[in-house]
Amino acid sequence: MSAIDLALVCTFLPLGTALLLLVLPGLRRAGKTAGAISVAAASVALGAALLLFMRALQSPMLERVTMQWLPHAPPGAVDAAQSTIQLGVHLDGLSVSMLVVVCVVALCVQIFSLGYMASEPPADFGRYFMWQSLFLFAMNTLVIAPNLLQLFIGWELVGLVSYLLIGYYWQKPSAARAALKAFWMTKLADMGLVAGLVVLFKHTGGFEWTVHTEVAGTVTLLLFFAVMGKSAQFPLHVWLPDAMEGPTPVSALLHAATMVAAGVFLVARAHPLFEQAPSTQLVMAYVGAFTALFAACIAVVQNDIKKVLAYSTCSQLGYMVCALGSGSQVAGFFHLTTHAFFKALLFLAAGGLIHAVHSNDLRDMGGLFSRMKLTASAFIIGALALCGVPGFSGFFSKDLILEEVFARGLYAPFAALLLAAFLTAFYMGRVILLALFGKPSSHAEHAHESGVSMTLPLILLALPALGAGYFGTTLSGLYAEPVHFHTSAVGMLATALGLCGLGTAYFMFGAPQGGAALRAAFAPIGRLAASGLVDRAFLAVYRHGLRAFASAIGWFDRYIIDGLINALGYGTLEAGARLRPLQTGKLQDYVYAMAIATLALGTAAVFLR
């Protein structure tokens, strides 16, 4: 099979599965069978992706097949080949690596879901897997896109699936609201991508990311707006924590590992375009760094384990965006890769914990380590990778980001990232100590290890979460100059801060006595972080801005525009009614009128001559 065929299998097999489940309601409602088919398709997709990856390792891969989609030649297009709108497959190190990441995580999540969602009604179970398959299709469409238009198509489709999956428990009002919020926020941001495409199309006649254009600055800034929405950058991040209303495996796949990383992937993909726009990159570096720090602060005070992880995702995406803003495609994408593994692992493990205690709340957990050793160990591995503890995958990628940002002289973002590294270790330490150790709550007393479908994916993901970092040189070699990792002062500083964070967490939450003084010292920051300032600002704009404006327009339409029309109508009727008494029907009245009129006209004729 050619490389292109493999990529098509990766993409269209899941679509076929989704369509099959759509048109055969019987199969869908069977539940388990639907899940099995979906998992089988995802396994084949992963196999194809791995084959592609092997080939890419052997020789640098660049394969591209496109077909004409729309016939319209744009004005001013010189190159006939460029002037048509095309869809197709573009395979290089970047897209192949991303395919593997997506397929690995998707397969693990689907296997995990078999167990996690087992108590759902069969019809809903089937629906869930239909959407999972659809997601894999949409995400792979995005990844193999040969131009930004196809990327946008995939981008919108993953947004749709995200909406559907966040609203999976649609009977719950909060889930329905969260789905709506996510769709609205991302749609708002996506118009940036549309605008970017339109500007690019006008000036280059196509949607290629390889072109040299004088409008790169505008285009990239518009694209970055969409990235901020999708990859949850401040201040458009507010939908992501709410998206945790979806089932936990969905959070792992869409809202941690892959879909939210699509924004980062876009920037890495369109690197040639972003390179031409240093000012956009600067904006990215600052927005990313601020998000990393800001979200980490909020994560510290969350009591919902999924919310902690959600804000942590925001924060880590901030790292990636900052790295890309510093101009380092490698650092950003490498962190995307490792983060996908360890964050998916964290979410799935958290899902296992939630499943066991039937609560998201950290205070309902505690002491779970002794009851579910495997899940808890997986969680700890993921957490240590996230904290950047040496040896784990996150250490390498985070270290690389810090070095790159430092090397490019972006000192303020660098400082923010360092501080965020400390906070990351601190909040993860807090979660571990509260959830896994300490005194078990009443919920946690009957917890027990989950079944094999929920532990196997943890093992599968734990391996790359542990080891992916060691292949950094190979991986980065696939799509850029290979990066050689070495120990530096910056790295040691970050590591030290991370360990400090863990230590602080231990003193505050783990140590038998103490911690009260420390907690009091941190309290003001905590209150600020817990206040949800950005959320409230958006809500105010929504309520007092948009809704109020809509009411005003509605009133205007009803009483002014339509009111005037109705007034005109009633005025005509009324005038007719007033004039009606003139037509008395009495002959003598008409004769009088004629006589008077004749007299008046005659007089006028005489005097006005």
Next chain:
Amino acid sequence: MSQHLISLLLALPLFAALVVLFTPRQMVGFIRGITVLAMLAELVASFGLLDGHYETAAMQFPERHVLVPTYGITYSVGVDGISLWLVLLTTFITPLATYASWTHIGTKVKEYAICLLMLEGAMLGAFFALDLFIFYVFWELMLVPMVLIIGIWGGVQRIYAAVKFFLFTMVGSVLMLVAILYLVAQYKAQTGHYSFELAELKLLLLPLKAQLWLFAAFALAFAIKVPMFPFHTWLPDAHVQAPTGGSVILAAVLLKLGTYGFLRFAMPLFPSGSHRMGPFIAGLAVTGIIYGAYCAWQQQDVKKLVAYSSVSHLGFVMLGIYSITSHGLSGSILQMVNHGISTGALFLLVGVIYERRHTRNLDEFGGLAKVMPAYAAVFVIVTMSSVGLPTTNGFIGEFMILAGAFMSAHLGISGPLCAFLGATGVILAAVYMLHAVLKMFWGPITKPENEGLPDLTRREGIALAPLLLLIFYIGLFPGRMLDSMKASVDTFASEYTNKLAQGDRHPTTRDILVVGPQTAALPQPASPLARLDAAPRKPAVRAVADVVAGGAP
């Protein structure tokens, strides 16, 4: 046969109406059957139109017979890339709407059938007509059955809505009639004989002042039909009161006659007038996009919501038309068809729930996805099409319109602004449509009346399935449609721009705004768009600036 295809298409519904007329009114089943059969035969026959040469801009399947030689009234019909898809939309939507809503009509079935058949014939006639007299006849003929449908089979306030609809449309039409007569008189003055034929009248050169008035009269008639802000208030009332079948046809086809009228008549006949008022109309279009969207969001009645969304969507169509770019125009025509499909489907869906609950108030619903899962799924798909999600039909049309507006030389500096404001309309579409989805389908069931609602029946499913297929077919393979409209659209754009340049050389024309003499002397490249690009931007920009500075002409 094929040279009389259009006449056949026009005769078939009218003949069927005649058959129904002489059928005893008790034979309800026969009447329903023969009506739908005639419409299906019409649909099949209209596929014959696809067999034309749309790679040229010439009229296909043309027919021409002089009717009244003294006054130059000609039966002149034809179809080109612009009208082809609207004709097919008409023949496609009418049987669907009829079939889906039969059970809703319990009284005067015979008259209802005659109305629908007459309506179909009249709409097709208006799309085919290439003679202003014929067009006007069909244009007014369309009004009668629609007013009856609203006024007889409508809701509680049907008389108010029908009268409002009638008066609004009439005001515009009468002025258009005056304009047509003036135009023909001018033609007589310049050539010595009468003609109502579009091709002849297009050759007439008119001074700018006359063009402005004439264009205004035509534009008012069409703008009311579209409907453009601020002439839209008849639409929500008409839609809410009309029976489902009427609503579907009204939204899917009748409104398109307005936008089509701009393309076929108002703009080619009076390019300078149109050009002067272009920024003003584009401004109204953008206002309509946003205004309609906010109004839609505000509605409690879901049918009104869909009606206002039409105002918003047709604002997009008008914006694309006034970009006068290949992209904008093609996108507009595509979007006309898309709107017909999506909004037609939405009205059918609203009809479905109204038949079950006899209310359309959003607050009365909630949690319907539990009892009506198939209905909910279809509704969400159609919503996504209405919102313009890629892979559904709405995306390409909207994208091309925004791109067209952005790069329009005619809109000049205001183009990007229009595109930006239009884009906010796309976001707002997601806001109001998904708001409705949330209120109708999600959350828990709060009203006991909703507990036992049956899901889609087979009849409803059969009616909706073709629409769903088209939503994805056009979304995935829009190339076929765009290919066949390309020649006509390009010719439209080039004729329009050329006539603007030509108008400048005409001695009686005071239109100094359009293109300077130095560009008029340039050799003209093959592509109209290349020509537009070759011309210096400044004059167009200046034209816009002048209009802005001087206010609307």
